[in-house]
Amino acid sequence: MTDAELEAFEAGRDLHADLLESIRQMKAGQGTVVHSPLIAARTASGLSQSQFAMLMGVSVRTLQDWEQGRRKPSGAAQTLIRVAVAHPEVLRELVQ
Structure with missing residues (x-):
């Protein structure tokens, strides 16, 4: 999803309805737990999302999308993430 597509999606969202649906899913035991090696690496490094995003050369929003599995990093970013x-x-x- 491109940044423009993401902005269009966010503009058309009904957050109230989304939250209610999420609550219904949680009560029903549905949902997915996301385990991201990227989150583990960032936390192990002691860096905040903004610091990590700055080092990666991306926005905090893009980093969050990577961490939550909503977007995939490019080839160069994947190499940096492996490091x-x-x-x-x-x-x-x-x-430092």
Whole structure:
């Protein structure tokens, strides 16, 4: 989903209805737990989403979409993410 498509989707959402549906799903035991190695790497590095996004050269929104599985990173970003997963300490060094 491109940024423009995402903005159009967000503009047309009924948040009240979405929240009510989410509550119904939770009560019914439905839903999905997202486990993201990206989240694990970011937390292991001790960086906030904004710091991590800045290092990756993307917006916080894009990083959130990656973490939640709504979007897939590009090839270059995937390589950086593999480095982040294997060596989160490198990210701390880059921030300093």
